[in-house]
Amino acid sequence: MINIDGLSKSFGSIKALDNLNLNVKKGELLGIIGPNGAGKTTAIRIICCILKPDHGDVMVDGYSIHKDPLKIKSIIGYLPEEPNLYERFKARDLLKYFSELYGVPRADINPRIDELLELVGMTHRAEDRINTFSKGLRQRIGIARALVHDPKVIIFDEPTMGLDPATSQTIRHFIDQLKGDKTIILCTHYMDEADQLCDRVAILNHGRIRDMGTPHDLKSKVHADIILTLRVKNPLPSDQEAISGLTSVEAIEIGGDKYIISLNSRKEISKIIDVLGSRVLAVNTKEPKLEDVFISTLENRGMR
């Protein structure tokens, strides 16, 4: 659906994108994660035909950004990083204005707006001005605005940045609801968000893709182990030997009643529990997170 081919863009002496290549399949939700200044927003702006690249091309649904920018703009719904809306507009008027700009047929505008207000839970605030809304409410209207023309492709640039956890979760829920029939790009620097929502994740830094894959694949690439932490009543010196004899155990560290065990597989967790029997007071496992992948990817490339 989206083919990014050899994209480069510099701002003066800053190289924001450096020969970027990326494919997004139809109906896929692709996450782009990367630290601040990685070039996420620049890449997205080029896809949306807002910026022109120095080199390279992007094809969206068969149209080239160089030849058919208007066509591409009309099939993309874009939520920018700073989705500032016209403060003096009422929510409904704002959506109406953008519907008209997108050329939505007159008869479809009102039903579509009602549907979107319903989706983002803003029906009761439709007649209020944007300047009376909190950040979270603005973001809901911003999402509705990006969807007024029922776009094939939706691009979110850090949609939950600066929102409280509950509101972020609501926004993620909206995005999750769009999954399936829309092709979506989600830029974020929250790993949990990418992990929770994305079919595939691309790690971007210094204008290049550093790694790419499903969240699961990426996580399994880092050999960060499963960390099992136990609290044990009456620790025995023989425990250490018994546990480290298990094949999947890579290391064990005992400090008082606290056992920290590194495992390369979760299969033998129950065996460990068996060794200790009823003396186990508490069990805690920590699995590798996308965050670990992200950090290790950047570290491996000496990028941090």
Added chain:
Amino acid sequence: MNFITITRWEFKNTIQSRKFLLIFFLQISVLFLMLMVFNSFAQNMENNEALSITPSLSGFATLDVNDQGALFSKRLNSEVLNIENSTYQQAWNRLARGLTTGFYSVPPESVELVQNGDQVETVLYLDYRDPKRSVVQEEVNSTTRALSSALTTSYLESSRPQNATKPPGVTQTTSGESVPLQIIRKVMLAVLLFLPLFLFGNLIIDSLVGEKERKTGEILVAMPLTSADIIIGKSLAVVMIMALQVGMWMLILLAAGFSLKNPGFVYLMVVLTAIPLVGLTTIIAAYSKNYKEAGIGLTFAYVIISGILIIPLLGYISRQSFGANVSPMTLVMRIFSGEIIAPAEILLSLSFIVVFSLLSYGISVALFRRDDVVFGPRPGILRIILDLMGLKRHKNRSK
């Protein structure tokens, strides 16, 4: 036709905004105030109470005057000139003996002439051997200017008077004055008619620079619209608001008793002039990063535009040259004065408007299309000019 959507919404939102309504009525009241001031000024003129401002040079030179109506002699600055009321013959004697620097002759029926709206022919003779003559000439000039609103000093080349009794070295200078008050009224009216165009620069600035300052522009440029749609859509809304204000203003002027012939034509010309004016403002708005920059740019631009409009108008009053019709203000003044205007003159004014409009909107769109101008890092003005010229050269080559 996407720009129509922008125009409709921008217009509607501006008209509905409380801040705008406030400005709108404030402007109308300021214009009212100007009318009142102007009327009292005109009254003073009629009552011969106009002031002339000249630095004090107490009794610097002597001027003999023959002005039975006292239209001019009353206003000559007695701080600078010793005024001697003389007859023609007395003056010649005094000139010959070096007792006076010049002789100023005003027809005895001058006051009636002015009241009837006719020309007053005055003649100034100066002793060209006397270096003080330039001061005398300047004083007479400024007095006649005060009478003719500082606008109508059309001095003819000095020529030898026919009078044989003239002493040697004395030269004649003639000044042919049009009726001062009528001219002031006309120029004032022309300026007032165009004034609303200069009062709404902030609207276009707000509409374009505001998008950058408030960071709403990114969504707008992500719309399936061309740069031309955005620029023209927004400009058209401002032109429409100006048209509204000019219309109201014309009604007020008519109600205040100004005679405006061909009001429809006058209105059309003023509104047409708004188009290139907004175009130029749009260039500034498209390039500026913030309100401050735009404000500075706007001030410069408006000084230049007022010059382009007013100078030909003044030129027309003194010379009636064809070229002065380049300024729509000249044309408007002539239209509301009921003059018959040749098609070529209208064409000149219109082509000025068309050329200026094409140029200004062309440049605005070319600027707004550039992502470096809109998102930065913004190139310098010189760089842009070179690029624009390069673009044109390129187009020519491809033809």
